[in-house]
Amino acid sequence: MNERVIQMLAEGTVDTVYMTLVSTLFGYIIGLPVGVILTVSDKDGIKPNAVLYRILDVIINIMRSIPFLILLILLIPFTRFLVGKSYGTTATIVPLTISAAPYIARMVESSLKEVSPGVIEAARSMGASNWTIVFRVLLVEAKTSLIVGATITLGTILGYSAMAGTVGGGGLGDIAIRYGYNRWQTDIMLITVALLVILFQIFQMIGMKIASALDHRK
Numbered sequence: 001m002n003e004r005v006i007q008m009l010a011e012g013t014v015d016t017v018y019m020t021l022v023s024t025l026f027g028y029i030i031g032l033p034v035g036v037i038l039t040v041s042d043k044d045g046i047k048p049n050a051v052l053y054r055i056l057d058v059i060i061n062i063m064r065s066i067p068f069l070i071l072l073i074l075l076i077p078f079t080r081f082l083v084g085k086s087y088g089t090t091a092t093i094v095p096l097t098i099s100a101a102p103y104i105a106r107m108v109e110s111s112l113k114e115v116s117p118g119v120i121e122a123a124r125s126m127g128a129s130n131w132t133i134v135f136r137v138l139l140v141e142a143k144t145s146l147i148v149g150a151t152i153t154l155g156t157i158l159g160y161s162a163m164a165g166t167v168g169g170g171g172l173g174d175i176a177i178r179y180g181y182n183r184w185q186t187d188i189m190l191i192t193v194a195l196l197v198i199l200f201q202i203f204q205m206i207g208m209k210i211a212s213a214l215d216h217r218k
């Protein structure tokens with residue numbers, strides 16, 4: 001393996017990490033508030049709103065039902081409008097974020113619903129407002145579960161970023177398609193797979209360690 005290939009793989013790894021982390025960040029900027037709203041507006045939430053919950057529920061279910069590759073293609077005009085092009089690492093962040101946001105919203109909703117109703121009632125009995133309950137009770141009590149959810153999300157988006165390589169998304173997935181598949185260079189294909197596995201394990205290890213450190217039940 002020559003120096004050019006090593007540099008290409010190094011750059012592909014950096015691009016993949018960049019896409020994964022930035023997409024996860026933007027996905028949480030969108031998905032976290034939506035997950036909170038779903039929890040709050042549910043029939044058992046602190047401020048039930050059946051119409052709002054139903055609308056968000058339907059939108060999220062529709063978005064989650066669309067396979068990522070199809071969504072990637074559907075969003076090409078929108079991606080080109082936002083970043084000026086529809087290929088490359090930065091452009092791929094757009095469909096990755098939009099794909100991740102509804103998934104994150106569901107993860108957040110699931111985590112927040114794990115909080116004991118007794119804790120919420122105790123806060124309410126002490127005069128806590130809905131905002132206080134959300135920020136100082138729900139999010140705080142569910143922090144371990146939220147971190148675990150974020151760890152799972154990172155792994156999912158990492159896989160999506162590799163899939164984006166089929167349409168010039170950049171990163172290790174793009175290298176695997178261009179060299180490992182189109183040029184039948186099996187060695188490069190195997191290395192890209194190994195690098196993706198290593199990245200996945202690193203994300204999982206860091207995320208679980210953080211979750212374990214924040215777990216107050218120990």
